[in-house]
Amino acid sequence: MGETARENHDRVLEQAAEWQRAGEGVALATVVETWGSAPRPVGSQLAVRADGAFIGSVSGGCIEGAVVVEAQDIIESGAPRLLEFGVSNSQAWEVGLACGGRIRVFVERVG
Amino acid sequence: MRRDTLAQILAARAEKRPVVLATNLLSGEERVIDPASADPRDPLGDAAMAAARDDKGRIVETGAGEVFLNVFNPPLRMLVVGAVHIAQPLAEMAAIAGFDVTIVDPRRAFATAARFPDVALRHDWPDDGVADFAPDHRTAIVTLTHDPKLDDAALQGALSSDCFYIGCLGSKKTHAARLERLHRAGFEAAALDRIHGPVGLAIGAKSPAEIAISILAEIVCRLRGGAL
Numbered sequence: 001m002g003e004t005a006r007e008n009h010d011r012v013l014e015q016a017a018e019w020q021r022a023g024e025g026v027a028l029a030t031v032v033e034t035w036g037s038a039p040r041p042v043g044s045q046l047a048v049r050a051d052g053a054f055i056g057s058v059s060g061g062c063i064e065g066a067v068v069v070e071a072q073d074i075i076e077s078g079a080p081r082l083l084e085f086g087v088s089n090s091q092a093w094e095v096g097l098a099c100g101g102r103i104r105v106f107v108e109r110v111g
Numbered sequence: 112m113r114r115d116t117l118a119q120i121l122a123a124r125a126e127k128r129p130v131v132l133a134t135n136l137l138s139g140e141e142r143v144i145d146p147a148s149a150d151p152r153d154p155l156g157d158a159a160m161a162a163a164r165d166d167k168g169r170i171v172e173t174g175a176g177e178v179f180l181n182v183f184n185p186p187l188r189m190l191v192v193g194a195v196h197i198a199q200p201l202a203e204m205a206a207i208a209g210f211d212v213t214i215v216d217p218r219r220a221f222a223t224a225a226r227f228p229d230v231a232l233r234h235d236w237p238d239d240g241v242a243d244f245a246p247d248h249r250t251a252i253v254t255l256t257h258d259p260k261l262d263d264a265a266l267q268g269a270l271s272s273d274c275f276y277i278g279c280l281g282s283k284k285t286h287a288a289r290l291e292r293l294h295r296a297g298f299e300a301a302a303l304d305r306i307h308g309p310v311g312l313a314i315g316a317k318s319p320a321e322i323a324i325s326i327l328a329e330i331v332c333r334l335r336g337g338a339l
Contacts, residue, residue, distance in 0.1 A: 013124075017117055028112055032136065032179040033170055043168040043181050080139035106179060108139050111114045 012056035016047035016110050025050035026110040027071035031058050031103055032082070038101035047110075050075050058105050059085070071107050080108035112141060119143045120183055127185035127211075131159040137176040144180075155180065166249070186211040187249050187334070192237050192265040193256035194222035197280065201253070201323035202230045208327060210251070215240035215265070237261050241268030251276035251330045253310060257285055263292060270302050276333045278310035278326060285309075312339065 012028075019026045029046040031038070039060035046056040046064065048071035058067055063085045074081060086102035116132065120143065123130040133155050134141040146163035149156030158171045159180055168181045187210045191198050194216035202212045206229075213231040216222040222232045233240050237254075241264075246252060252269040254262040257280055269277045270293070279286060286308035293303055311325030312332070332339050 013117060013121060017121055020114065020117075030134075030179070030181060032168070032181075041167075080136075082136050106134065106136055108112055108134075110112050110117060 012045045012047050015055045019049050025075035027075045029067045029105050029107045032106045033104040036101040038103045078109050129163050129184045132181045134179045189251045192254040195255050197319045197322050200320040237265035241265050246272040246274040248273045250274040253278045255280045257281040276330050278307040280310045
């Protein structure tokens with residue numbers, strides 16, 4: 001058994017560092033608070049490359065798309081943002097968590 | 112996150128040292144805290160230590176706004192006593208579940224790299240092996256040899272540590288005899304209650320892989336405070 005099975009869970013920061021060493025713009029999204037039946041615990045991370053490639057997760061797949069778009073913006077601007085997602089919380093991009101949970105995600109540029 | 116902060120976290124991870132990253136959620140300002148030796152004057156020191164101990168990040172309100180403490184603990188550890196058949200799927204599955212697995216078995220014909228690729232192997236006697244491994248509250252210990260010479264030696268070490276899980280393979284009868292021996296060796300009933308035996312959840316497991324699933328499920332249940 002190699003590293004592949006664990007790759008998606010544990011290598012988010014390693015991947016972020018590798019992308020950055022390769023000269024790519026990188027952002028990091030981190031779950032900082034959850035309420036209700038949030039799919040991923042506090043501390044879960046997603047690294048995003050400027051072209052939209054990503055590794056890791058901050059939800060069960062519900063909001064990754066929206067976070068990646070925000071992250072690409074933040075790679076440009078450099079200003080960190082705190083995002084909130086919830087089933088009843090209609091964000092501009094109209095994504096939410098079908099599970100009824102709510103989460104806050106901090107997104108920042110790396111480097 | 113600054114480049115040097117990322118490098119600091121990755122270095123700690125490579126050395127299997129815990130670190131806590133404190134990030135101001137308004138400004139993005141950040142610093143790395145060593146929870147093992149936090150400065151007593153650090154206003155975030157106690158919260159960082161508690162977060163590392165609970166293995167759980169948290170938000171702390173400060174005069175400068177919300178600060179998020181993210182915990183980067185080294186992997187959970189599992190010490191498997193006995194490089195037997197069940198140890199093979201158990202080591203693989205435990206690694207997928209995020210455990211750093213070590214197998215101890217003085218019988219060199221069992222504990223071979225060919226049978227356990229990518230697993231840390233030790234060939235010392237389990238009493239030395241356990242002592243040297245220094246189990247802590249993020250360690251699970253599973254004995255699989257059902258040979259008292261090997262298992263009991265490991266169990267005495269396990270019971271003297273604050274590992275979060277101890278499980279022993281063996282039938283009810285084997286387990287009763289084991290508890291009796293450990294009792295004679297000076298362990299009280301309360302201490303012996305920490306041992307899960309026969310090991311694993313009662314899911315009717317038969318094959319080595321199924322038994323590994325039942326053991327791992329019981330360990331996760333113990334770790335996460337599941338209802339079983």
